[in-house]
Amino acid sequence: MAVALKLYDLSGRDERLRFSPFCWRVRMALAHKGLEFTAVAWRFLDKQALEFADYDKVPVLCDGEQVVTDSFAIMRYLDKTYPESPVLGEGLSYQRVLLFKYFVERSVNPAIFRTIATDLLAAVHPDDRGYFRETREARFGCTLEEFQQPEQGKKQLHQVLAPVRDLLADSAFLDGDAPAGSDYLLFGSMMWAHVVSKQALVEPGDPVDKWFKRMLNVHDGAASQALTVRDI
Template sequence: MAKDNKITFFDLTHESGCTTSPFVWATKYALKHKGFDLDVVPGGFTGILDRTGGRSERLPVICDDGEYVLDSWLIAEYLDAKYPDRPTLIGDPSVKVLTQFLETWLWKTVVGPWARCFAVQYRDRCFPHDIQYITESRLRMWGKPMEELIVGREDVFPKVLPEMELLRGILREHKWLGGETPNYADYRALAVFLWAASIADTPPMTEDDPLRDWIDRGFDLYGGLGRIPGMSPLFGLKLREGDPEPFAKGPSLVAGLVKRNTGPASTAAETAHITGKGEKAPA
C-alpha cells in the first residue's frame, strides 16, 4: 500500500526537465488519475538500469512501497487491481483492446512522421551524456542520420493533419475518449501530443485545429501536469498554398458515424451535403 499516498515514479526526461516518452507520460497521468503524489526519480536515457536497482533498462517503472512494477500497461492494470476504490483507469478489458487499437493508429499516422521531423531536436535536447546513445540507437532504428530524416519536413507536417480526422470526429461528439471524464484511453492518446511538445522546435498543428480544445484540457489536468517548463507550442503551423485542408470544415462522415438518427431532421444536413441537394444551381 502506498505510504503517505506517494508512489515512486522513475521519470525519463530531456535536459530541460520535460518528460519525453509517451509511455512515461501515460503512466504519470495514470498515477495522478488514481490520486497519488509522485516521488520522482529524474534521469535521462542512460543509467536506467542503475536507477532502478538493476530491475529494468526501460521506463516507465514505479515503486509502490517497495513493490516494483514495470511497463506502462502493467502499471495501469496494477493500479486498478491494487486500488479498486480509487477512480478506474481501464474499467473493462474491452477498453484496453480499443485503446491499443487507437494507440497503434496514432503511432502510424502521427508519431512515426513527427519523430522523423523532430529527430534533431529529440537528440539535441537530451542530456549531453545521452546524445551518443540516442544518435547510435536511432540510426539503427531509422536507418538514416537525423539530419537526413528532417529534410523536407515542411512537406510532412501538412500531410499529417488530415490523417487525424478520425480522432477529431470522435472528440467533436464527446468531451473525452472516456466520455464525461478522462480515462486511460485519453492518457495514452494525449501522451502522443505531450511527447511532441517536449521536442517540437516548430509547431506541427494549426492554431485553429479542433483537437486543440481536448489537448489543452488534457494538458491542464491535475494542476497543469502537461504544462511543465521546457514544453514547446504545438499550435501555430502556417499552411502554404497547395497544402491539403488540415481538417474538415463542415459536415463530415466521421462525425456522422457517431450521430444518432432520430428522424429526417437529424440527418437532413448530412444528406444535403452528400447528395448535393443543398448546393446552389449554377447561374
C-alpha cells in the same frame, strides 16, 4: 500515511525537461487516480539505476515493494491496485484501448518523430546524444537529420488523426465527458513534442489542438506546469 510512489522518468539536457511520451501517459494516469508520486530523473545511459527492476527503460514505477515496468503495464497495474475511476477499464474497454495504444505507437508516434527528430536530439542530455542518435538511426535506417521532415510529418499526423478529429466533434475528451486512458495515451505523445519543440503539431483551432489545451488543464493542470524548451 500516503503511499510512497516513485516514478523513474526520462530527463534531458535540463534535468527539469521531462519529455518521454511513455512517462507522460503514466504521469497522467497517476494524476487521474489522485496519487501523489516522486519523479526520479533518469537518463538513457543510467542502465545501472534500473537494475533492481531488471529493465533498461523508463517508466518504472515503484509502489512500496512493488516494481512495475512498461507504461501500459503500469496503467493496468494502477487500475488493479487503485480500482476507483478506471483508466483502461476491463473487458471490451480494455481491449479497445489496447488497440488504441498500438494506433498511437504505430501511426501517431512515427509522424511526430518525423516532425521533431532534431528537436528531440537537442533536448536529450549531451552525454546521451550519441546513444540516442545511434539507436534511433539504426531503427530508421537513416540519419536523424534525414529522417526529420517536419512538413511531411505534420501532414502525416493530420491524416492519421482524422478519426480523432471526428470523435472530438461531439466529445470533450476521447473517452467521453472526462478524460481516461485513451486521452492519456495520445496526450503523452503530444506532450513529447510540446516539451521539446517550438513547432505546433496541429493547427490552432483544430479540434485536436483544443482538446490538447483542455488536457493541459485537467487534474489541476498537472501537465501545464511542465517545463518546456520555450522556458529555458
